[in-house]
Amino acid sequence: MTQDSADVIIVGGSLGGCMASLAIAKMGLNVIMTEETNWIGGQLTSQAVPPDEHQWIEKFGCTSTYLEFRNRVRNYYKSNYPLTKSARDNELINPGNGWVSRLTHEPKVALQVIEDMLSPYLNSGRIQIRLNFKPVDASMIKDNITSVIVQHVYNHIKVELTGKYFLDATELGDLLPLVGAEYVTGAESQKDTGEPHALEEANPFDTQSITHVFAVDYVEGGNFTIEEPEQYNFWKKFVPEFSDMPLLSWYTVNTKDTTKLREFTLLPNDKGIPSLFTYRRILDVMNLKENLYEGDISLINWAQNDYFLGSIIDVSTEEKEKNLKNAKQLSLSLLYWLQTEAPRLDGGNGYPGLRLRKDVLGTEDGLAKSPYIRESRRIKAVYTITEHNVSRELIGNKGIHSYFDSVGVGSYHLDLHHTTITNRAFYIPCYPYEIPLGAFLPIRIKNLLPACKNIGTTQITNSCYRLHPTEWNIGESSGYLAAYSILNNIDAHVVRQDQSHLSKYQNLLNKFGIQIHWPESLDLSGLTEEVKTHNSP
Structure with a gap:
């Protein structure tokens, strides 16, 4: 050593x-x-x-x-x-024009x-x-x-x-x-913290879900369907206890009222149904004057691939590895479902033109190098x-x-x-x-x-x-x-x-430029609550 x-x-x-x-x-x-x-x-x-x-x-x-x-x-x-020219002249250009953020960009x-x-x-x-x-x-x-x-x-x-x-x-x-x-x-428990939304009894293993993000582009007319994932049949049928719809569906829990569901779809449309592909889109070809990319690129981090069937903190090595594998399988199953079975607004099923972009995240399996962790020790x-x-x-x-x-x-x-x-x-x-x-x-x-x-x-x-x-x-x-x-x-x-x-x-x-207090003049009357899926990061 x-x-x-x-x-x-x-x-x-x-x-x-x-x-x-x-x-x-x-x-x-x-x-x-x-x-x-x-x-x-x-x-x-x-x-x-x-x-x-x-x-x-x-x-x-x-x-x-x-x-x-x-x-x-x-x-x-x-x-x-x-x-x-319009993109270059835009002082606040958003490279992906994703609607999760004012600045969505490639990792x-x-x-x-x-x-x-x-x-x-x-x-x-x-x-x-x-x-x-x-x-x-x-x-x-x-x-x-x-x-x-x-x-x-x-x-x-x-x-x-x-x-x-x-x-x-x-x-x-x-x-x-x-x-x-x-x-x-x-x-923690309400006794521990006094918080009204805390549990009555503490549970150290009741941690927030993790998500194994992946990157895709969309090439109309292409067929990039991956091999059926090992756990696809399980995830295809899995219905969470908090929903009456399968996890792999276009319906997710509403952010403002978690007792209700909200409908989404993949691509932009004229029916007023929000597009999830543009949610975390990190490259919008409309910003480019050359055919540099074959299609827009999006990062898939949705409610549909939030993994909540087990914790990876303070569990055995075997349990941790199992849950990490399951989280990857959920994400790959979501991709396969999108490519083969996801209902389209035209009445068809599947978007085979979705292509897993392994190069975007620098990995062999096309998934991010690490799962997104929302909660730590x-x-x-x-x-x-x-x-x-x-x-x-x-x-x-x-x-x-x-x-x-x-x-x-x-x-x-x-x-x-x-x-x-x-x-x-x-x-x-x-x-x-x-x-x-x-x-x-x-x-x-x-x-x-x-x-x-x-x-x-x-x-x-x-x-x-x-x-x-x-x-x-x-x-x-x-x-x-x-x-x-x-x-x-x-x-x-x-x-x-x-x-x-x-x-x-x-x-x-x-x-060194670290703001430690909010301005006293800050106008709080206009606080915005932007509508999102229940999958803000």
């Missing part, structure tokens, strides 16, 4: 991990970041989920680096793609842009990235982590990493059990964010809940996808929210920080704090926290406890 060291060790190359790395490097410190796949960028890349964002995102309500990312994506298309473009943002520090050696490594063990002295051992997923080489701070930026909070951190999984934190802090129903006319220790902002609704045990789901309007520093601080371990979906939320509030710009903000603020603590030779907990340090740290965040 070899050894390596840096000021900060980041386990996980998620969006949060990438931004934590960038923040630490900007502060003049060295960082080693590991990533289990061969793509950094998490949600935007290896999980293939276009960003879903609030209505103010083009101007504020996120960090300056997130705005920079969005601008770089648009400029990438304008600099490299043969766009039409490989997101990967390139993130790597470009990190490149000065990668090239100088201040940031090192070890791809295809996952954490397998850790060492502790009292309440401090001394090292983490990571192992290559293919050749099984192990490396012991030492540092002053360790950030968990994995999608499932994989570092937490290795270091013995106190954490929560699944659903969550640290038991100094402060836990609950439904009472965000729900418009519970806050009433008091408006945005502000924190003295805020380190960022975000906005999204409480969007809980069907869970693995109770199969419950809901969509609850929220106020824009702030991100409190107290949710970053473990109740015991001193040099561990969360940098992904693993901060001190409940299962319910995780469902709004899990979105791209919020995770980005969490990672960036966590990186600056680690760097500030090292440079001032103090524990991160002291930053929150000492008003002088807290002010200096928040000023540091402001200096």
Whole structure:
């Protein structure tokens, strides 16, 4: 086993991990970041989920680096793609014209842009990235982590990493059990959190569904039907207990009233039925002046391939692998159903012109490198964010809940996808929210920080704090926290406890373009609740 060291060790190359790395490097410190796949960028890349964002995102309500990312994506298309004049002249071009987001784009473009943002520090050696490594063990002295051992997923080489701070930026909070951190999984009880939408009894295995996203284009007249998946007969007949329609159908649970179903179809039409192909479309050929692509490209992350028959957190290796395989089989079965049996509005069945685009996601099976993870292990934190802090129903006319220790902002609704045990789901309007520093601080371990979906939320509030710009903000603020603590030779907990340090740290965040409060003049009367499938990310 070899050894390596840096000021900060980041386990996980998620969006949060990438931004934590960038923040630490900007502060003049060295960082080693590991990533289990061969793509950094998490949600935007290896999980293939276009960003879903609030209505103010083009101007504020996120960090300056997130705005920079969005601008770089648009400029990438304008600099490299043969766009039409109208597309090139459009300051806010949406490459895919998907209706899930104001900016739907190819995962490989997101990967390139993130790597470009990190490149000065990668090239100088201040940031090192070890791809295809996952954490397998850790060492502790009292309440401090001394090292983490990571192992290559293919050749099984192990490396012991030492540092002053360790950030968990994995999608499932994989570092937490290795270091013995106190954490929560699944659903808390009403007694635990006081939340009206919590369960009466806690269930750590009642986690949100995962989705194995895949990419397709559509070539009219083509036939790209895949081989019938192994589990197709099961999924074709499967009817969830919360519906009277098969999962593989054009009917999904309504976001505003989860007791009702809503109808969709594949392609745009004149009958007023929403098109799911355009929902997460990431390349619209109408933006191009050359026949560069044979058809539009879309990422398939719908209610129909949400997998909720079992958890992958804190279960046996066999159970985890079974559920991961089943999630892949569900997605492939959805594709096969779409190609062969899906009812068309003209009375026919099947769209054989749907083609699995393996190249778009860089995999042999055409599925994303990782499933989309909506819910992680969550640290038991100094402060836990609950439904009472965000729900418009519970806050009433008091408006945005502000924190003295805020380190960022975000906005999204409480969007809980069907869970693995109770199969419950809901969509609850929220106020824009702030991100409190107290949710970053473990109740015991001193040099561990969360940098992904693993901060001190409940299962319910995780469902709004899990979105791209919020995770980005969490990672960036966590990186600056680690760097500030090292440079001032103090524990991160002291930053929150000492008003002088807290002010200096928040000023540091402001200096680097991290908005920590919403404008007092923000008009909340026009909060929009865009109509979506029950499959917002």
